[in-house]
Amino acid sequence: MSQLGKDPQHNTFSLWQMTSLITSTLIGVGVLTLPRTTTEKMFEAGWMAPILGSVLTFFAIWLIAVLSRRFPGLTFIQYSRIVWGGHEQSRLGFWLSLPWIMMFLIALFVTTAITSRIFGEVVVTAVLMDTPLEVIIVSMFVLAVILCLHEIDTLARVNEILFPLILFPILFIALASFQKAEWNNILPLIRVPWETIITGAFETNFSFQGYEIMLIFFAFAHENTGKVKAGFYGIGISVFVYTLIVLAGIVVFGHEELQRVTWPTLELVKSTQVPGLILERLESAFLAVWVAAVFTTVANGYYAVIYGLRQLLKKGMLFQRIASIVLIFPLFFVAIGPQNIVELFKMTSLIGYTTVWISVVSPLIHWLIMLYRDRGRKREKGSDAHG
Amino acid sequence: MFNGRFTCSIRMKRRVFYPFLGTLTTSDGTGGRALSQFWKAWEKRKASLRNAALTQHANKSMESVPDTILSSSLEENLALLEKQLGKSDDLVVRRFTVKNGTEAALLFIDGMVDRGVVSEYIIRFMASTSVTYEKPAVNELESTDRLRQAIRNILSGNAVLVLDGQNKVFLNNTRGWDRRGVEEPKTESVVRGPRDGFAETLCVNSALIRSRLKDPNLRLKHFVVGQRTQTDIYVTYIEGIAHQPIVQEICRRVENINIDAILESGYIEQLIQDTRWSPFPQIQNTERPDKVVANLLEGKVAILVDGTPFALIAPAVFSQFYQSPEDYYERFYIATFIRMIRGVSMIIALLMPSLYIAFSSFHPEMIPSRLVIAMAAGRSTVPFPSVMEALIMETAIEILREASVRLPGPIGPTIGIVGALVVGEAAVSAGLVSPIMVIIVALTTIGSFATPSYSAAIAIRMLRFPLMLLAGMFGLYGIMLFIIIILIHLSSLKSFGVPYLTPISPINLVAMRDMVIRMPFRWLTRRPTMFHPQDEIRKGGEKS
Amino acid sequence: MGKAWASLCCLLLFMTLLTGCWDRRELEERTSVIALGIDLVEGRQNLYKLTVQIPIPIKIAGSSGQGGGGNKDAVKIMSVTGKTVTDAVNNLQQRLNQRIFLGHTRVLAISEDVARRGMDDIIDSFRRDPQIRRLMWPVVVQGRAADLLEMKPGLIQIPVVFLMDLIENGTKMGTIPDQTMGEYLIQTSNETLQPMLNYVQAYKDDVKWKGVAVFRDQKMVGSLNDIHTWALLQLRDEKRGGDVIVPLPGKGGGYISFRPHFVRTKLEMKGSHATGQDNHSGHGVAYLCEIQGDIIEMTKNVEGSPEEVIVMLQKLIKKEMEKRARKMLDILQKQYNSDILKLGLAMRGHHYADYWRKHDWFKDFKQFPIEVKYTIKLRRLGMEMH
Structure with missing residues (x-):
């Protein structure tokens, strides 16, 4: 389509788009259970967990951004082989980078499946009791496939437009529930030993999973410089939302009650009454709006997987479309794998550990190797200059 | 229960499947390549079939008229012209003798010309010896020696004057069939705002725009689209505001239209829009000249089509379909509320x-x-x-x-x-x-x-x-x-x-000022940047 | 792109045609239960009797014009028995043509017998069922719970809505505690405090709010009357409570009525790590309650200059209110030994290390020193000057 398509502004992500991409990927089903999971070990101090837990996340996103800044316009799939093999030995680099890439893609794939499963569970438990779980999961996947049929700039714009739709309900619920707050519930501030707080915070880090998709999407940044900023904004907004919702959960319910409810955020919606609103019982509406949040998580993850495969195999748009439809079937079987809700939550925390590995350790290793190579090159140059 | 069954079936089949999976992945590369080759061949075949149909189609239209040079004999020329128009009964051939004695003939289509002009200013001026002026006294006079152009002019309502001994024919602008006047637009009425709307005549429509926009940089590019209908089209934009690549892209798409008939601007809209399968309109249509002018000033391009009061505005974004020119005529509180x-x-x-x-x-x-x-x-x-x-x-x-x-x-x-x-x-x-x-x-x-x-x-x-x-x-x-x-x-x-969703996504704060909330003019100092206007400043600072 | 749309449309069509709609159940295909009542079955220890109130839409006036009017039998009342609540609901379902829908259940009436035997058996299904509102009103009924559902207030067609409005307006005015199902669940799971519920008495054609039922470990141990509940509301929730009617001193007799408008309560806590020889290591609390309000009735004029009268009345009301609060605290501490004041929560919050870890609150609450101090600020005397 002539020169219009080549306009660089059109196919890249602006700072705001990257921010909303990160935030909307992070905010998903995790929010529905977050008040329970954070208070499990930290009791009243659960609201600190997102703040403390985000430290590692901030570090990881900084690493990812720095890596991406080093290779502007290249995704993790592309620069990983350069890191491992250098420009000269690209074949070696390809084989060395393959395990890392596959690990990344598979973990993302499984996370996507499990996310949609959890959402299916909550929908089936709370709103559509007689609808088969499979239908809910498949309908979510259909949405993800529809997104995958489009080019990457559509992904950015979809995230951007859904961003307020995700943010407003959760902020509204958190703020509206403060009118029933019992502030003594967050006291004493700290009563558990520091080790518990550290473990608790580390486990909260799982709810930040999803930002590793930026290993791919940072490549499309509008300006090479804004990546760190976008990452920090995106995670900062999520931390704020998480803290607010956990705080609301604690002050309204107290940590004991939070341990007893499966979906604390949903119960928060249930016990919130909005004066002057015609509608009552907003939990169905909240879950319906929350489809948007879960959709962005699932679809962004799925898109990243499909796009990663496309780049790994060096294929075009047609491959992306076909792959997105074909890969739904394994995705579906992974999603319905866990037998019951207890197993499902166990699997979530297992994935959490893996994700930390993928999104922190893997970029760290890449970064260290890159530093080592840079130093080697510099020394070479230095010796050249001397000799 | 259900989940359990699925996992079971996977576990059972896993052992059987693995060896196959290996062979599948190895053969996948070649298989995929073969598939894509087949796909390409199929695409090529489709394209060539389409082109063949289109060429055949084009042969039937105006291009069937040979582009020959006219001769200097009156009779030969008349025979040529009449043959091309198939002795149609509404073709009038008026023979007369010019004052210097040369034989002449005037050809026009009955009903499409202004008869007063034909008899008063062409025949009387040419034939009567009391008039010293040599040529027809119409306001537009050109000459050509090409058959095709002559035919085209006859068909579009001009009178063609053929003189014996000259291999040129004179094209007189005598267009003057009955047309609807400028009336209030039916589909887009406003409480406050101008009441005139476009009519079916292209020149009237372009004049309505010109009269509002006396900018020397206003450009009207003429195209003829439709092999049989030969519809005239103006692509209108303001040079120095409109983004050139957009203008070129629109011109390119209009030129590439290959269809026998353009009966309404909707044909053009559907032929040049980006996505065919969308329920949403991607090009705006309007019958209000003030709306067209406002959009031209935002750096958009308007397409005026002969024979319809609906002009097209491109590119269009979603929010613009929910805006009315009235929003700018009323004060901004009212406009915002209405939006x-x-x-x-x-x-x-x-x-x-x-x-x-x-x-x-x-x-x-x-x-x-x-x-x-x-x-x-x-x-x-x-x-x-x-x-x-x-x-x-x-x-x-x-x-x-x-x-x-x-x-x-x-x-x-x-x-x-x-x-x-x-x-x-x-x-x-x-x-x-x-x-x-x-x-x-x-x-x-x-x-x-x-x-x-x-x-x-x-x-x-x-x-x-x-x-x-x-x-x-x-x-x-x-x-x-x-x-x-x-x-x-x-x-x-x-x-x-x-x-399509700008300025919401990608977010565009300048254009946001004029989306749901219509800011006062004081703050609408810049044109919406999503259309990449060359001259961004709309309004100077307040004079103190 | 076109193929995508076409396939999407096909998919939609097939989904609609092949699968149908699993959860679609029209309004008229649901039996909306508006209130539940739970009683014990006499003579059968292990059975509960469940009474439900179901509005009959076609008989409600103003709903569709036809058939409205007479409010005689706008609701249907049914009773079933069962081993658990769910069992009873299932038994009820066998007697109804449409599926039972609990999404509109607004009131859960529990008879005092059931409450005294313990709520743990019946409350679990309310916790698990997603249809149940967290904002529904559980109340303890003096006598039979079924009586509450069977009353006919006459003013309104659905009797339970009458009770619901009564409670909701009371909570808005600050005279009835805002004790919803969600609050009850929170209070039962919180390890620092004890739950309470509104306590009503049903008559043949109306209902009376009598105060709150006090629980201890999910078992009802007694109740507070309305006056004591208001004192509780003032200290615990800064709600204004009801009007205070105090007899005037002197031999003339007569009463004054005081209406509180704004209540501000501060909980002052004493004690720290170091101090304390006695049982409570010097810990203790004092409620400082400041009330602004008006005089709305004086059946007898009081002699003296206006300044003196106001000071005198303030003193009088203060004394009365402190007496009420004291009495309420005594009942809670000595008689019921149940902390519905949310005092334990505050103690755990502010004195975790030095007090909470070393004491068993539920035992210690009995003798825990609590002081109450009211400050009355008379603002206006109504429309009359004297």
Whole structure:
């Protein structure tokens, strides 16, 4: 389509788009259970967990951004082989980078499946009791496939437009529930030993999973410089939302009650009454709006997987479309794998550990190797200059 | 239970599957390549077939007239011309003798020329010796020696003067068939604002724009589209504001149109839009010259088509279909308020029936207890589920709308009253539909008419039906699924390179000032940057 | 793109045609239960009797015009028995043509017998069922719970809505505690405090709010009357409570009525790590309650200058209110030994290390020193000057 398509502004992500991409990927089903999971070990101090837990996340996103800044316009799939093999030995680099890439893609794939499963569970438990779980999961996947049929700039714009739709309900619920707050519930501030707080915070880090998709999407940044900023904004907004919702959960319910409810955020919606609103019982509406949040998580993850495969195999748009439809079937079987809700939550925390590995350790290793190579090159140059 | 069965089946088959998987992956590369080659060949074949059809098609049209050079003999020329026009009976050949004795003939199509001009200023000026002026005294006189051009001029209402002994013919502009005057636009009426609208004549329309925009940089590019209709088209833009690549792209697409007939600007719209399969209009149409001028000043391109009062504006973004020129004529509080009302009415038109279905048959706990009892009482005699009830009523109201558009003027409102009031009331009292449903259908219809653009309103009205079906399957969840699908689709749309959802996504703060909220002119100092205007400044600073 | 749309449309069509709609159940295909009542079955220890109130839409006036009018039998009342609540609901379902829908249940009436035997058996299903509102009103009924559902207030067609409005307006005015199902659940799971519920008495044609039922470990141990509940509301929730009617001193007799408008309560806590020889290591609390309000009735004029009268009245009201609060605290501490004051929560919050870890609150609450101090600020005397 002539020169219009080549306009660089059109196919890249602006700072705001990257921010909303990160935030909307992070905010998903995790929010529905977050008040329970954070208070499990930290009791009243659960609201600190997102703040403390985000430290590692901030570090990881900084690493990812720095890596991406080093290779502007290249995704993790592309620069990983350069890191491992250098420009000269690209074949070696390809084989060395393959395990890392596959690990990344598979973990993302499984996370996507499990996310949609959890959402299916909550929908089936709370709103559509007689609808088969499979239908809910498949309908979510259909949405993800529809997104995958489009080019990457559509992904950015979809995230951007859904961003307020995700943010407003959760902020509204958190703020509206403060009118029933019992502030003594967050006291004493700290009563558990520091080790518990550290473990608790580390486990909260799982709810930040999803930002590793930026290993791919940072490549499309509008300006090479804004990546760190976008990452920090995106995670900062999520931390704020998480803290607010956990705080609301604690002050309204107290940590004991939070341990007893499966979906604390949903119960928060249930016990919130909005004066002057015609509608009552907003939990169905909240879950319906929350489809948007879960959709962005699932679809962004799925898109990243499909796009990663496309780049790994060096294929075009047609491959992306076909792959997105074909890969739904394994995705579906992974999603319905866990037998019951207890197993499902166990699997979530297992994935959490893996994700930390993928999104922190893997970029760290890449970064260290890159530093080592840079130093080697510099020394070479230095010796050249001397000799 | 169900999950368990699935995992079991996977476990059982796993051992069998693994070896196959290995062979599959190895053969996958070659298989894929073969497939893609086949695909390419198929595509090529489709393209060549299409081209062949198009060439054959083109041969039948204006290009069938040989582009020969005329001779200097009058009789030969006349024979040539008459042969090409097939001795059509509305072709008038008026022979006369010019004052210097040369034989001459004037050819024109009956009814398309101004007879006064022909007899007064051509025949009298040429034949009468009392007039010293040598040539026809029409306001546009050209000459050509090409047959095709002569034919084309005859067909477009010019009188062609053939003189014996000259191999040139004179083309006199005598166009003057009966045309509709400039009247108030029917589809886009405003409370405050100019009352003139485009007419069916191209030059009148371009003049309406020129008279509003006396900018020397206003450019009108002429194209002839349609092999048989030979429709004239002006692509209009302001040089120095409009983004050149967009203009070039539009010109390119217009040039590439290969079709036999352009009867309305809708043909052009459908032939040059980016995405064919979208329910949403990607090019705006209007019959208001002031709207065209306002859009030209934002850096957009207008396409005027002969024979229709509807001009096209491209590129278009979603929000622009919910804006009216009146928004700028009223003060900004009023304009902002009205725009919000339009937004609300769009949401009502899209969501109301499906929300009713979702609430009444999936989430009755969300309706206040008192209301739910009343609704249950209203529904207790209704024999259909609420999805069917809503679908039937919405279909009925669409039929009613279509009927009242097609009916001759005075009967239209009558049908509306009979349909809406009498049938609705009777249906409620017969217990066929619930009273709330009637309210909802009425609100939906009214809401959809608050949209200034007919084509955008009809898109929303159409999308209501799949939305109702999904609401009947999943309740609110289904509604949200479809809304996300719509949003994905809207985000993927582009109109001539401009993302359809700007300025919301990608966010554009300058253009946001004129989206839902229409800021006072004091702050509208820049043109919306999404159309990449070259001259961004719209308004200078306040003079102190 | 076109193929995508076409396939999407096909998919939609097939989904609609093949699968149908699993959860779609029209309004008229649900039996909306508006209130539940739970009683013990006499003579059968292990059975509960469940009474439900179901509004009949077609008989509710104003709903559709036809058939409205007479409010005689706008609701249907049914009773079933069962081993658990769910069992009873299932038994009820076998007697109803449409599916039972609990999404509109607004009131859960529990008879005093059931409450005294313990709520743990019946409350679990309310916790698990997603249809149940967290904002529904559980109340303890003096006598039979079924009586509450069977009353006919006459003013309104659905009797339970009458009770619901009564409680909701009371909570808005600050005279009835805002004790919803959600609050009850929170209070039962919180390890620092004890739950309470509103306590009503049903008559043949109306209902009376009598105060709150006090629980201890999910078992009802007694009740507070309205006056004591208001004192509780003032100290615990800063709600204004009801009007205070105090007899005037002197032999003339007569009463004054005081209406509180704004209540501000401060909980002052004493004690720290170091101090404390006695049982409570010096810990203790004092409620400082400041009330602004008006005089709305004086059946007898009081002699003296206006300044003196106001000071005198303030003193009088203060004394009365402190007496009431004291009495309420005594009942809670000595008689019921149940902390519905949310005092334990505050103690755990502010004195976790030095007090909470070393004491068993539920034992210690009995003798825990609590002081109450009211400050009355008379603002206006109504429309009359004297």
